Amino acid sequence: PQGLVESGGGSVQPGGSLRLTCTASGSVNVRDCMAWYRQTPGKVREAVAAIDRDGTATYTESVKGRFTIGQDNAKSTLYLQMNDLKPEDTGVYYCAADPALAIRCLFAAYNVFGQGTQVTVSS
Numbered sequence: 154p155q156g157l158v159e160s161g162g163g164s165v166q167p168g169g170s171l172r173l174t175c176t177a178s179g180s181v182n183v184r185d186c187m188a189w190y191r192q193t194p195g196k197v198r199e200a201v202a203a204i205d206r207d208g209t210a211t212y213t214e215s216v217k218g219r220f221t222i223g224q225d226n227a228k229s230t231l232y233l234q235m236n237d238l239k240p241e242d243t244g245v246y247y248c249a250a251d252p253a254l255a256i257r258c259l260f261a262a263y264n265v266f267g268q269g270t271q272v273t274v275s276s
Contacts, residue, residue, distance in 0.1 A: 156177075156178060156179065156181060156265065156267065157175050157176070157177055157178075157181060157248045157249075157250060157265060157266065157267035158175065158176050158178070158248075158267055158268070159173060159174070159175050159246065159247065159248050159267045159268065159269060159270040160173070160174050160175075160176075160270060161173040161174045161270060162246060162270030162271045162272045163271075163272070163273070164273040164274075164275070165238055165272075165273075165274055166274070166275070166276050167238060167239055167240060167274055167275075167276055168237055168238065169238050169274070170234070170235060170236045170237075170238065171235045171238065171272060172232060172233070172234050172235070173189065173232065173233040173235065173246055173248075173270060173272075174230060174231070174232055175187075175189075175230065175231040175232075175233075175248030175267060176229065176230055177228075177229050177230070177231070177250060178229075181250050181251060181265050182250060182251040182265075183224075183228045183229060183231075183250050184206055184228065185205070185206050185251075185252055185255035185258075186203055186204070186205050186206070186250075186252040186255050186258030186261050186263075187203065187204055187224065187228075187231050187248070187249065187250050187258075188200045188202065188203035188204070188222075188248075188249045188250075188258060188259065188261070188263060189201050189202045189203075189220075189222060189231070189233045189246055189247070189248060189249070190246065190247040190248075190249055190266070191242070191244045191245070191246050191247075191272075192244050192245045192247070192269075193241075193243060193244035194244075198247065199213065200213065200249070200259050200260070201213050201215075201216050201220065201233075201246075202216065202220055202221075202222040202233060202259075203222065203258035203259040203261070204222050204223070204224060204231070204258065205255070205258045206255065208224070210222045210223075211258060211259040212259070213259065215241070216235075216242075219235065219236050219237045219238075220233060220234065220235050220236070221233070221234040221236075222234075231248055231250075233246070235272070238272075238274045239274060240274050240275055241274075242272060242274050243272060243273050243274050243275070244271075244272060245269040245270065245271055245272075246269060246270050246271075246272055247266050247267055247268075247269045248266070248267040249263035249265065249266050249267075250263060250264075250265045251263060251264040251265045252264070
């Protein structure tokens with residue numbers, strides 16, 4: 154099978170941490186940009202973190218200083234370390250790969266998404 158599979162979601166209290174993992178398989182393009190998206194109820198899916206081919210990371214303002222995106226050396230696994238989680242971080246998180254144009258990775262249009270993993274932050 155070819156695609157992206159996310160794992161690591163769950164339920165935590167505010168201030169807690171989670172680490173999401175995305176594993177790529179098959180011929181999915183992981184050489185260029187990859188990103189994590191979040192979809193919350195009633196809102197459009199938004200990119201929260203992205204990493205380019207050189208390892209440079211970019212983040213949406215609301216997660217800066219709390220989330221860290223990373224890849225393993227083979228680029229077959231993408232991570233999202235989420236610290237100091239807040240209730241507004243609740244949503245389904247998706248891994249994305251194979252950008253239509255590999256520039257400004259946080260704003261790129263991606264062709265491949267995983268099935269998503271639920272993150273719930275509540276007390």
